[in-house]
Amino acid sequence: MGDVLVFAEHVKGKLPKTTLAAIEAGRQAASRIGGACHAVVLGKGVDALGTETASYGVRKVFVVDGDALEHYVADAYTEVLADVMKQKTIDLLVATSTAIGKDLLPRVAARLGAGMASDVVHFNEDGTLTRPMYAGNVIATVKLEGSPRVASIRATAFDAAKKEGAGEVEKLSISLDPAKGKAKFVAFNETKSDRPVLTEASIVVSGGRGLKNGENFTTYLEPLCEVLGAAMGASRAAVDAGFVPNDLQVGQTGKVVAPTLYIAVGISGAIQHLAGMKDSKTIVAVNKDPEAPIFQVADYGLVADLFKAVPELTEEVKKLKH
Amino acid sequence: MKILVPAKRVPDPNSTIKVKPDGSGIVTDGLKWVINPFDEIAIEEALRIKEKLGGGEVVLIGIGSKASSEQLRTGLAMGADRAILVVSEDALDSLGVARVLHKLVTDEKADVVLMGKQAIDADSNQAGQMLADLLSWPQATFASKVELAADQKSAQVTREVDGGLEVLSMPLPAVITADLRLNEPRYASLPGIMKARKKELKEIPIGDLGVDTTPRLKVLKMEPPLKRQGGRKVASVQELVQLLHSEAKVI
Ligand SMILES: Cc1cc2nc3c(=O)[nH]c(=O)nc-3n(C[C@H](O)[C@H](O)[C@H](O)COP(=O)(O)OP(=O)(O)OC[C@H]3O[C@@H](n4cnc5c(N)ncnc54)[C@H](O)[C@@H]3O)c2cc1C
Ligand SMILES: Nc1ncnc2c1ncn2[C@@H]1O[C@H](COP(=O)(O)O)[C@@H](O)[C@H]1O
Numbered sequence: 001m002g003d004v005l006v007f008a009e010h011v012k013g014k015l016p017k018t019t020l021a022a023i024e025a026g027r028q029a030a031s032r033i034g035g036a037c038h039a040v041v042l043g044k045g046v047d048a049l050g051t052e053t054a055s056y057g058v059r060k061v062f063v064v065d066g067d068a069l070e071h072y073v074a075d076a077y078t079e080v081l082a083d084v085m086k087q088k089t090i091d092l093l094v095a096t097s098t099a100i101g102k103d104l105l106p107r108v109a110a111r112l113g114a115g116m117a118s119d120v121v122h123f124n125e126d127g128t129l130t131r132p133m134y135a136g137n138v139i140a141t142v143k144l145e146g147s148p149r150v151a152s153i154r155a156t157a158f159d160a161a162k163k164e165g166a167g168e169v170e171k172l173s174i175s176l177d178p179a180k181g182k183a184k185f186v187a188f189n190e191t192k193s194d195r196p197v198l199t200e201a202s203i204v205v206s207g208g209r210g211l212k213n214g215e216n217f218t219t220y221l222e223p224l225c226e227v228l229g230a231a232m233g234a235s236r237a238a239v240d241a242g243f244v245p246n247d248l249q250v251g252q253t254g255k256v257v258a259p260t261l262y263i264a265v266g267i268s269g270a271i272q273h274l275a276g277m278k279d280s281k282t283i284v285a286v287n288k289d290p291e292a293p294i295f296q297v298a299d300y301g302l303v304a305d306l307f308k309a310v311p312e313l314t315e316e317v318k319k320l321k322h
Numbered sequence: 323m324k325i326l327v328p329a330k331r332v333p334d335p336n337s338t339i340k341v342k343p344d345g346s347g348i349v350t351d352g353l354k355w356v357i358n359p360f361d362e363i364a365i366e367e368a369l370r371i372k373e374k375l376g377g378g379e380v381v382l383i384g385i386g387s388k389a390s391s392e393q394l395r396t397g398l399a400m401g402a403d404r405a406i407l408v409v410s411e412d413a414l415d416s417l418g419v420a421r422v423l424h425k426l427v428t429d430e431k432a433d434v435v436l437m438g439k440q441a442i443d444a445d446s447n448q449a450g451q452m453l454a455d456l457l458s459w460p461q462a463t464f465a466s467k468v469e470l471a472a473d474q475k476s477a478q479v480t481r482e483v484d485g486g487l488e489v490l491s492m493p494l495p496a497v498i499t500a501d502l503r504l505n506e507p508r509y510a511s512l513p514g515i516m517k518a519r520k521k522e523l524k525e526i527p528i529g530d531l532g533v534d535t536t537p538r539l540k541v542l543k544m545e546p547p548l549k550r551q552g553g554r555k556v557a558s559v560q561e562l563v564q565l566l567h568s569e570a571k572v573i
Pocket of ligand 2: 358386416437442445450
């Protein structure tokens with residue numbers, strides 16, 4: 001018996017879908033453990049976000065507000081989160097495996113001497129957890145011993161929490177020694193894009209090495225993304241070659257997505273790429289090599305030269321939409 | 323400057339992983355083993371820092387069965403100076419790994435720990451962050467660029483995060499974990515391989531360290547994933563769009 005605490009990550013003053021999935025996961029975990037699901041919001045000027053978070057079916061939302069929390073930095077956030085965990089005698093800490101979740105949760109776990117499971121996809125009735133290993137080649141049933149415990153979750157495996165009732169908001173004041181946080185935030189060089197966020201979109205169009213260069217992403221993939229309202233993704237090879245920014249990488253060591261439609265263009269389908277998209281509802285592959293492994297997971301495979309097929313595809317979709 | 327680089331023995335990322343019928347683990351017969359790719363990147367970065375500074379020491383640390391000495395030798399052949407293998411027949415969880423590393427980093431008085439962001443077997447992505455906290459050091463995970471200050475007292479690290487690149491600065495010592503774009507690791511040269519044979523590779527039984535490594539995370543059972551039913555081909559773009567619209571109903 002114990003309570004669950006969800007770390008509610010926010011982006012530009014909003015709760016992204018990935019955070020709503022963490023809340024849903026926290027609720028699932030709490031119902032298994034037989035405790036309550038709470039959430040915590042950290043940042044500067046986040047009172048309204050606290051209230052917003054409280055509307056997603058959590059018992060309580062703890063809000064810690066302060067200048068030192070304006071930009072996420074692991075040391076300061078660990079300090080505060082570990083403090084909340086202790087003050088509120090939390091049994092299980094949950095957050096999504098975003099860049100921040102991955103950076104923060106293990107550090108908090110170490111602070112508390114807690115075991116941690118990464119990328120959990122299910123909290124089972126018997127208290128065990130399910131998580132992938134070996135780039136998704138293995139689905140493991142694992143157990144976390146002792147209390148407290150920490151679990152990061154894979155957002156694609158949980159629905160987004162829905163608005164439901166109004167939880168209580170409790171402001172906590174935790175003083176941070178500004179001299180203690182050793183790492184300092186210097187800058188954030190944001191990737192500018194008008195496209196939907198990769199982890200939020202219901203359609204994703206990804207390009208691989210077959211695109212040959214960055215301009216071709218703009219000339220060939222952008223228009224297709226545009227007509228479909230899709231987010232753009234990429235393989236590691238395309239990112240390594242500098243065709244597109246790093247945060248578009250889909251895969252074992254990049255982002256995991258599961259949209260209703262995933263279109264892989266000029267991507268061979270290495271296991272590391274499949275690990276990030278094979279739970280998509282419908283998969284389409286466009287590749288000139290009929291033997292490319294991507295076709296084995298594709299619901300619809302088109303063997304074609306992408307430079308001919310993609311503009312045609314864009315036109316056909318346009319026609320359909322009119 | 324003394325740089326410690328933990329390096330794990332893992333199955334080659336190009337190999338096919340199969341689960342044993344009894345679910346107790348993966349089939350290891352005929353598997354090829356390599357240095358965890360992210361750790362290889364960390365080794366490369368450590369070597370580049372040493373080369374740039376014109377001095378210092380790069381010490382590799384492996385935790386695992388005696389077979390892990392193979393991967394440590396490969397790291398020595400790349401150019402690392404010496405290696406320590408903490409021999410453990412039982413697999414550790416990331417907290418156990420971090421605790422062992424904490425002890426060694428303290429004993430060795432390292433100035434920087436460079437390691438992989440993630441071991442590609444368990445895919446945990448935890449040990450670096452945990453180690454940083456146990457040491458009360460700052461951390462820079464998912465690094466794509468590491469710049470040391472001229473006085474070697476601080477570092478500026480560019481990190482691959484959601485939505486772009488983040489820059490952090492921190493005093494040393496620190497823990498830095500490597501992402502894919504940090505560098506492209508060198509191959510061990512023939513002279514490198516020859517030299518590596520003579521380099522020190524010290525084995526320490528894990529029991530000698532006096533560190534609690536009882537796993538908090540236990541793997542109870544492994545199963546293969548459900549196989550996706552794919553493989554259908556379409557003849558034309560028109561047919562594809564038709565099917566996406568009327569059959570899959572996704573556009
Ligand atoms: C530690 C590690 C982590 C990794 N993590 C990831 C990860 O997170 N995500 C990831 O994606 N990869 C990852 N990889 C890399 C992965 O193993 C593959 O190398 C990579 O996915 C290949 O990218 P690609 O399919 O774009 O390139 P390629 O394998 O080179 O495939 C290009 C494809 O384009 C096709 N093509 C070429 N020209 C045309 C054309 N004109 N028309 C149509 N088709 C064309 C070719 O037939 C080919 O199939 C990782 C690897 C390692 C070792
Ligand atoms: N058994 C091990 N031996 C040496 N280093 C390890 C070991 N396990 C993990 N590491 C290091 O910790 C990093 C992160 O591992 P993990 O938390 O397991 O994903 C790896 O990239 C290695 O640098």
